[in-house]
Amino acid sequence: MPHDGSARARVAKPRATGAGPGASGTPPPVPEAAASVRVLAFTGAALAAVYAPGPSGELRLADITGSAVAAYALPERLPLSGDSPAAHVVRTGRPLWLNHAALAAFSEGAPTPPAQASLGALPLRRGGGALGCLVVVGEGADGFDPEQQRFLERYADAVTGLLPAGTGGGQASPPLLCPALRSLRAGSFALVPDTGLIEADRTLLELVGIAPDDFDGKVDTLLAHALPEDMHVLLSVLEPTPRVLGGRRLEFRVRRPSGGTRWLSLHCRAVAGAAGRPEQVLGVVTATPVLPRSTDDVSRIQWLTVALDDATTVADVGRVVVTALREPLGADRVALAELRDDRLQVAVLDPPDAAAWPSAWQAERRAEGPDAPVGALPTLRSALRDGRMELWPAGTALEPGLAGVGPGGLAVLPLPAKGRTAGLCLIGWDQPHVFAAEERSLLTATAALVGQALTRAHAHDAEQELATMLQRSLLPRRLPDLSGATAVARYLPARRGLQVGGDWYDAIALAEDRVALVIGDVQGHSAGAATIMGQMRTAVRAYAVEGHPPDVVVAHANRLLVGMETDLFATCCYAELDLEEGTALFVRAGHLAPLVRHPDGGTEEVSVEGALPLGISAEADFPMTAVALAPGALLALVTDGLVEAADLPVDEGMRRVRSALAAADPSDPGRVADQLLGAAGRREDDVALLLLRYDGMTTRPIRAGWTVWRLPDAVMHARRFTARTLRRWHVEDVADAVLLVVSELVTNALVYTQGPVHVDLTLRGDRVRVSVSDASPRAPAKPVIDDWEATGGRGLLLVEAMSESFGSVPVASGKQVWSEIAVPRREPSPSDPGPRPNQRDVP
The missing domain is CATH 3.30.450.20 (PAS domain)
Structure with a gap:
């Protein structure tokens, strides 16, 4: 399509009559202002001007262009409360179209000398607020005809889109009129x-x-x-x-x-x-979006062919059909329905009001439109079976399902496509309608074109639905509930091509007080990129829950992608947060730096040391950066689709996101995420956004740890450590259960594993958690046969019976078997000093 490069349009300079045919030369460029003057002249406007409110209660001339700027003098300033067309339009918000006689009734703001000029004034409004007024001066005394008025109204809308708030307030206004005309x-x-x-x-x-x-x-x-x-x-x-x-x-x-x-x-x-x-x-x-109604049927079919060629979705096809048939044929109703498994799924109803259609349709109405079996509508079943258009004149008795669609006449058009019927089109009239021969030919030709377009659009919609389902299945359905933090995420597909991409995000709860955040972007926009994205998200999650530190998680994911032997690479930003301490470890592999909004409202890019993207080199290093977060901080991880576009440098995009973060209310992270995506309508790329508000944990856990020595009395030492700790924490009520669990888990670790064994005790709220870590990755096995002769594994059954919850998780050095025991509630005594927080025993 059109070339949008930086080169300027070069044109041939018109030569005088009589110039020889062999003359040649490089065509000079056409100035944009000169092109605008030509276009305005065809709208009947000799000049156009923009007035914008100034700081002192007046309208100031912000921009002017046209062929008669020198011939017609417009005032530089107009009082906002005065009697000028521009001031009247700004105050009322309604346009004025004044011929020469009507213009004479205004005492201010008319062009001088008046000659036989006419004038149009159109309001420039956005969001209910007045931004100014567009004034166009015509050289004719009769004013602007309806077609010219419609074009100038579009022109005013284009100017409004370019007019910044506050124009005229003593600051230089950017060019408005020529760029706006070009946008049309x-x-x-x-x-x-x-x-x-x-x-x-x-x-x-x-x-x-x-x-x-x-x-x-x-x-x-x-x-x-x-x-x-x-x-x-x-x-x-x-x-x-x-x-x-x-x-x-x-x-x-x-x-x-x-x-x-x-x-x-x-x-x-x-x-x-x-x-x-x-x-x-x-x-x-x-x-030309639509041909006028007076065009002949051949031209209408030609236009319909072009319009349907541009229609990509079923809804687009429906809109084209309504435009092509309802007004030109004087019809009162048009319905377009797809045929799906012997059922008609109505895609478009015009008018859309359900009350304008049969009551049976309203009873069958779904969110996407009425749905009815073909067998319930004999008239439509007959038309589909024969594949022939049926025209029913006024007064024809039809089944209740069609009563009221066309009391003055009903046309039923099967829509053929590739040897089958793709659907039906119904056209109804309220007043008696005579079907002329030319109209029959038009409807027959229309049905064939619409059927083919409907088939293409259905395939496109199915492809987009499949892409959407694929994308949703590869991204997390929900984020975990966190203690001391709130995480939200958003994903928006690109608005061009297959709406599936390689952006992904995830929030992985590693423990009650630790969470991993990851955001990434696989190169490209295709099903292949989405597939790699799903594999990378799964791999990162698997490595994270194994207990590896952030640099190891990213390094493993990098080697996995290199081993896939794909041509695609991926960027990634991984963060592991300690929600108790408020610290975060970041790893950045070719990705944008994370952003943080501090509790005082200030924002910054977190300075995280960078590394190569994933999939480039298996030997790449991924350094970690530690960052402290204060309660109330808001962390934002983004992909480049939010901050970069063809007309938006990434540095400017990051600055805009930081400004939006600073202005947002962090009490609602979901609303903050929606505000950050508010300007994403321009997006050319898919967008992923992950936000986490760190609040700090309201209940800080108390911890104690013990390294078990491999001695004959190791279990006894572990029990003594446990008893001392429970006494210090004043939770002796659960001592028997906890000591039993410690004995069984430590015994299993010493008997069935090699290497170091460690016991960790944690008191959080009303629960004591016992965790025993060892160097074996194999999870403990429960007995398969449970009878009086079986002895192995009975200790695990006992632990499970004594615990509120029990399980095993892999960690980087092996595994961790844990058990949680509930602490009975009791009233504290005045002499009870309470547990000392965060004390850790040393063996």
Whole structure:
């Protein structure tokens, strides 16, 4: 499609009549302002101006352009409370269209000298607030016709989108009028018929599909992109006669580089020379979304073909069908339904109000539309069976399921596609309708086009649904509940191509007081990237729950990706947080740095030492960076889709996210995440966002540890350590159960494993946790046969019976077997000093 590079559009300079055909030269560029003047002239506007409120209660002239800026003097300032069209429009929020006579009723703000000028004033509003006013001055006394008014209303909307809040407040306003006109995609040209040279602006070249550097200034280059069957109407522009000096309008099609076609609308007028014959042709070309109702059926079918070629979803096809049929045919209702497994699934209803359709449809209504079996509607079943259009005149008695759809006439169109029927289209009239022969032909041709488009759109929707399901299945359904922290995440797919990508996130609860956060991005946007993403997320989670430190987790994931022998690489940021101490260990592999919002509202990028992305080198090192978090801090991990785009450098994107973090209310991390994604409508890439608000643990655990010596009385020493600790913590009520669990777990570790054994006791709230770590990765096995002769494994059954909960988890050096015993509640005595926190025994 159009080339959007940095090169400026080069055009041929029109030569004077009589220039030799062999003359040549490099076409000079067309200034944007000159192109804007041409387009405005075809809207009947001699000039356009923007007035914006100033700081002292007045309207200031913020921008002006046009062919008659010097001829018509507009005031630089207008009182906001005064009697000028601009002030009236800003106060009321309603547009004014004034011919010469009506303009004379206003005492201020009229162009001088008045001559026979007319004026239009349109409000510039956003979010209910007044940003200013667009004023257009016409040289004719009769004012602007309806078509010109519609274009200028679109122009005002485009200006509003570019107008910053506060314009006119003493600061220089950026150019508004020319960029806004360019955004409407209206191209202009100046043609010299005698030489065949044409001066075309950049927008016209984009509409036709010519790269600016490839344009040589010759009209034949433009004509080469037009469809041959439309050439005859374009030749009347190339060879104008004196009777077309007043101007004309026509539609034609061009072949796009992608192979499709595009309808364009051309408005032109010839300028007479001294001899009274056309010497130059000036024109404006715009994209044509819908042909006017007065066009012939052939043109309507041509437009329908182009419009359906651009329709990608079933909803898009429905909108095109409604536009093509309801108004041109004067119909009151149009319904489009897909045929799925002998059931009709209605995709589009126009009007959408359910009360306008049969009550049976309302009873069957689903969230996505009515759904009814074909067998319940004999009329539709017959049309589907025969594959032939059926037209039912006014007064026909139809089944209750169709009663009221078309009391004045009903057309039932089966939609054929690839040897089968893709669906049905119903068109209904309230007043008696006569089906003309031309209308029958139009409906038949429409049905074939819509059926093919519906099949393509259904396949596209199914592909997108599959991609969405794949993406959702690879990302966590929910994040864990954490003690002392709240984590939220968001994911948005890219808005182009297959809506599946390689961004991922995860929050992994490693223990009650530790959590791992990870965010990453696999290169590319495809099912392959999503598959690698799922494998990497699973691998990182597996390595993390084994108890490895962050650098080892990322190193293992890196070697796994290298071993996959894929051409894709991945970036990753991994953080392990100690929620009790408020410390975090970060590892960054080619990813964006994490952001943190401090409790005082200040934000910063966390300075984390970087490393190579995953999948580049199996020998890469991944250093760790330790960071302290204060209660109330908000940690943000993002992917580049949020902070980088074609028109957004990553540094500026990170600055915007930091500003949004600073302005957000951290009490609701979910709302903060939604605010950060608020500007993601521009996104070209998928976006992953992971936020964690660190609050600090309200109940700090008390810990004690003991390294078990491999001596004959090792279990006795472990029991003594446990008894001392429980007395110090004043939880002797559970001493018997805890001592039994310690005896059994330590005995198993000494008998069945080699290497060091360690006992950890933790008191958190009303629970005592016993953890015994050893060097063997094998989980303890319960007895398979439970009878009076079996002896092995009975200790584990006993531990399980005495525990509120019991289990085994792998750790980096082996495994950890744990048990939790509930502590009975009791009233503290005045002499009870309570447990001393965080005391650790040394053997």
